[in-house]
Amino acid sequence: MSRVLIVGAGGVGQVVAHKCAQVPEVFTEIMLASRTKEKCDKIAAQLPRPIQTAKLDADNVAETVALINEFKPDLLLNVALPYQDLHLMDACLETGVHYMDTANYEPLDEAKFEYKWQWAYQDRFKEKGLMALMGSGFDPGVTNVFCAHAAKHHFDEIHELDIIDCNAGDHGQAFATNFNPEINIREITQRGRYWERGEWVETDPLSWSMTYDFPEGIGPKKCFLLYHEELESLVLHLKGLKRARFWMTFSDQYLTHLKVLENIGMTRIDEIDYKGQKIAPIQFLKAVLPDPGSLGPLTKGRTCIGCLMKGVKDGKEKTVYVYNICDHEACYEEVGSQAVSYTTGVPAMIGAMMMLTGTWMEAGVKHMEQFDPDPFMDALNRHGLPWKEVVS
Ligand code: NDP
Numbered sequence: 001m002s003r004v005l006i007v008g009a010g011g012v013g014q015v016v017a018h019k020c021a022q023v024p025e026v027f028t029e030i031m032l033a034s035r036t037k038e039k040c041d042k043i044a045a046q047l048p049r050p051i052q053t054a055k056l057d058a059d060n061v062a063e064t065v066a067l068i069n070e071f072k073p074d075l076l077l078n079v080a081l082p083y084q085d086l087h088l089m090d091a092c093l094e095t096g097v098h099y100m101d102t103a104n105y106e107p108l109d110e111a112k113f114e115y116k117w118q119w120a121y122q123d124r125f126k127e128k129g130l131m132a133l134m135g136s137g138f139d140p141g142v143t144n145v146f147c148a149h150a151a152k153h154h155f156d157e158i159h160e161l162d163i164i165d166c167n168a169g170d171h172g173q174a175f176a177t178n179f180n181p182e183i184n185i186r187e188i189t190q191r192g193r194y195w196e197r198g199e200w201v202e203t204d205p206l207s208w209s210m211t212y213d214f215p216e217g218i219g220p221k222k223c224f225l226l227y228h229e230e231l232e233s234l235v236l237h238l239k240g241l242k243r244a245r246f247w248m249t250f251s252d253q254y255l256t257h258l259k260v261l262e263n264i265g266m267t268r269i270d271e272i273d274y275k276g277q278k279i280a281p282i283q284f285l286k287a288v289l290p291d292p293g294s295l296g297p298l299t300k301g302r303t304c305i306g307c308l309m310k311g312v313k314d315g316k317e318k319t320v321y322v323y324n325i326c327d328h329e330a331c332y333e334e335v336g337s338q339a340v341s342y343t344t345g346v347p348a349m350i351g352a353m354m355m356l357t358g359t360w361m362e363a364g365v366k367h368m369e370q371f372d373p374d375p376f377m378d379a380l381n382r383h384g385l386p387w388k389e390v391v392s
Pocket of ligand 1: 007008009010011012013033034035036039056057058059079080081082084102103135136137138139140141178179180183292293340341343344
């Protein structure tokens, strides 16, 4: 019996609303609030049971506090944009409500993916007896839980970790991103970074690649090394780790378009003056690119995201690959969104469920790998993201 306030009615918000509505025994009352109320109402109209909707500017703490005081949720589930994280955490502290999100805070004028801003809330959440769960999407999120699962069931120590994210889907567009274009392009165009022997090593953007042979007929694909936020907490929490890297697949067509956009300045995040008006080129680019939500009915194929880990158990070397494969068209049929939104929204619902049922509940700013992975792994199998593992 609990009340959840979902903030953000984009691609991920749509999946979260559907998935929470499917579990009435946990999410008794649901409110979906976002900047554009019509988007909330459109999602609400697709659901099997009634939910409340509201207009909310999540950057306005007083507005969020007022909405929380009116609806009285037990948990605020943030699937708006990373820029809103701190404002929503402030509102939760002020009203005594638990918090969770799927992406770490990022300042608008600086593409920096770091937990330092949210870790600074540690003492305040602890003092109030509230929990803030960081990054309960797929990556970050399920990838952290896959690591915790392997650490618990397969290894004494994990020495090498490669998180490999493959979208083998096709939406038929010349160039489009599968989630918020601004966040996606900021992430990909920044310098790469991985962790080795206690230090971060930087690489030029998209300068390192490997070919990985994905399972179940997906086959070999070129993957590029990126920095990804879950590495920052995993290197703190995985015992004995010597190297941690993150890889993502991109098609040649995607990379060629991105290079051109970068070369002509369209991915810049600083503001320029246009006819007396200040605009950030990347925000203008977002406005002309296809809305990721519109890709749902067009996308075919599968995603495959997993963790490849090498380490030791009882003195013997061991390799474990834990992964999920998700079909774009099956997701669209179930919740009206493609697999990238689905693979984020399902773990967001499960993270909220873990907290609201008290399965994962501890005051403070917490990461997914700090909790028992078993109930989360079971829930993945039950709620649409079954996983497999290959042990050798
Ligand atoms: P969208 O851009 O589709 O949706 C974002 C939503 O947030 C929109 O409804 C938008 O409103 C709303 N919003 C933006 N600013 C505000 C504000 N100030 N107040 C209230 N609402 C606001 O993004 P996605 O759904 O694709 O992504 C949602 C989140 O999920 C992002 O933080 C993204 O980084 C994260 N993500 C995490 C992944 C993971 O695996 N961990 C993977 C993919 C995404 P409007 O419609 O009016 O613009």
